[in-house]
Amino acid sequence: MSMARRKEKKEKDLIDQLLDQIDFRGLTQDKVVGQEGLIKQLSGKILERALEAEMTEHLGYEKHSNAGDNNGNSRNGYTEKTVLLENQSATIEMPRDRNGTFEPIIVPKHEKRVPLFNDQIISIDL
Numbered sequence: 001m002s003m004a005r006r007k008e009k010k011e012k013d014l015i016d017q018l019l020d021q022i023d024f025r026g027l028t029q030d031k032v033v034g035q036e037g038l039i040k041q042l043s044g045k046i047l048e049r050a051l052e053a054e055m056t057e058h059l060g061y062e063k064h065s066n067a068g069d070n071n072g073n074s075r076n077g078y079t080e081k082t083v084l085l086e087n088q089s090a091t092i093e094m095p096r097d098r099n100g101t102f103e104p105i106i107v108p109k110h111e112k113r114v115p116l117f118n119d120q121i122i123s124i125d126l
Helices: 003-009 014-019 029-033 038-059 115-125
Strands: 075-084 089-097
Touching: 029 038, 038 075, 038 089
Parallel strands: none
Antiparallel strands: 075 089
């Protein structure tokens, strides 16, 4: 059995399933990697989803759940933040909590660079 056939039979992972939903025909380089391209948009959306998951973990209940009623802390909107990615920036919405105790890990407060990119830059400087 050829390598291509073995790969076809392999179950697709979640990322491949998501990518199957995108029509890549006719996409230009700019539409993929440009200033408002697909990669920038996906990066921003992934960071926002990760931040929402962190907020859910911090508060202990899902968004719109009644479990958060009268618990002393709740979601309190968003703050817009520009973060630096590998070769461009993205504007994301950072969730806030009413008590101001939410300390995100994926995009820390007062940081412009995502920690992964900071680590890469430090390792390049060494």
